[in-house]
Amino acid sequence: MKNLKLFGYLMVIASALLCVQCTSDPVPGPAGADGIDGINGIDGVDGVDGSAASCIACHANEKRDPIIEAWSGAKHAIGGSWARGTSSRCAECHNNEGFIDFIETGAVNENGYTVSNPLNCNGCHDSHRSFDFETDGNDYAVRTLEAVPLRFLDNIDYTIDYGNASNTCANCHQPRRDAPLANLEGKFLQTSTHWGPHHGPQTALLEGLLGAYSTFTLVEDIPATQEHPHRQGASCIDCHMRETTDGSSGHTWTPAGNNCATCHPGVPFEELKVMDDLIADWETLGGILETVVGQAVIEDSTAVGGYIPLFEADGITPVPVVGIVIKEGDEWEPQVGLFDLKDAEAAWNFLYFYEDKSDGVHNPKYAKSIIKNSLAAMQE
Template structure:
């Protein structure tokens, strides 16, 4: 009985406290939010896009079906096979022969050292931050993300008005290694964005040896004398050969039809005929050629004047300047070197330079027929006189 009374009394007390709380004045508790402010003015509604168009632009290039064709073409290319990355660990070769070195070059972070382990500047004149860098631990072939920068994306998505840059890392004009005061730009009607400028980064003469000039004799101390491996862009431009005075005139810079009316990408990345050319194989296709040469039925192997290349080769061999395979020879008949130099008149050194330029260009004169013909004929005259 006493327990029942206790329970009743507790219920009465609790009820009175609840009533007191509900009827008392509100006392703000510190830390509670204040009264909501006035709503802002609504923004202007955006314009709806056209269904499917924007996403289709992405799908056209980024679908697995499209990319698999590119990968298959790339697997046939010189960038993916052969010895294109054989010397990529070297601090002076990695900029072209190593995927990471190429990316570092374009990022402005590329560093290299000379034969004395002293730091040297790259083509963009960035200050070197380390004198101890002497190469890369591993060399990788140039891959998709070497030329393209997925982390940076496209410069513009308005492809209809601005063109498609394919997210290439570089489409700006390039300062040449062999002469940084000379800038090369492959922009043309066939390549209005300058996509071919990507190619110039590596397909240009390396600055190992200067173009022979002046008077007197030239001392050659390397069997590899000449522009190293990639003068395609300068041949197309019609520069960086040794312009020996002769009976054949040199065409003006940048006047070659393959420069003004075509480009690296338009000729070497055209629509494929059977999957083994064009696209990312970089093998020229007849499909592309007939856009200008409408009567062409097959891609020519060489220009008409290329027969003089064999004449120049034989003259240099007869004089003991080069071997049958093209290596420059020293005084004792072995490969030229610091202990076995070749000393020749300037005009003869220029003839050797032109021979190596045409050899390394690998187009058999097709890149620039008129410039090729002038280099050949005037070099032959210099050796015969």
């Protein structure tokens, strides 16, 4: 289809060139008899809507300049984490070339990269799947529309599929760790200063996955996966990109109020996005988690899990760790140690909400439920 259309454009140009020739035949002969009418040709395939004009409208500098400008001030272009993408462990999400390799071949360069670049136009865009926009819709030449497995989770086998370009986002904005399970003497041995779902669990919250509550007596139901209207009626690009009116076509990735107004007419954006009660509950939960007492651990390469619990000189009294999470300046940090699973589950939900960074908006019902249940469990 693509070639046919391009061939069509070429034919127009070629026939225009032909018309210039053969204008100087000297003596014209007498006119012959009229020929018989030919048979009707086969109906042609519909052309691209607006043909070249629509291509130009989207490819013109006037359209692109504000997009380039928006991108160049966004975290996708200037965030500090793009420096991390030289490592093969981080390149698929923190390096433009690593991401392209990952999407095109299913893997990054196993030796890592000498240079790590921020995500640019060419990372998210490639070429049009077809030029038949009338039948196939305009794909905006987005690099991938494929469904995306949550590839770092061992305990959940799940594939995200929004059926649109939001699938591109899901490749990176996905959790990198499973929720805690008992892994030592019925407790949770926590050995990472970066514990939590990592910074991009937005897909999981929108879906309604990854909360931890196996030890809780639930005071509120846990909403079903995909239940929320934000998942059923929207996806990343609907709230973060479409309906922007500043010419950026959403390339700041900051959600704009227009994107909410279709479903929440008349509520100002700044008001709509803040759920005071939820944030108050989350903060109360944080305060409690800072006082939780666990047992200190020390590295021991011979032990299962690489760590052993520490005891005082009497050999019986555990050496305490105070706080399963603690606040350092403005940041919440997890602490290494051996903790009751219930404390670990509440702390996981706390960090999950924190790392998602939407203050619960991605899935208000799920966020309220896991935070309320965590708070109730800690206050039991």
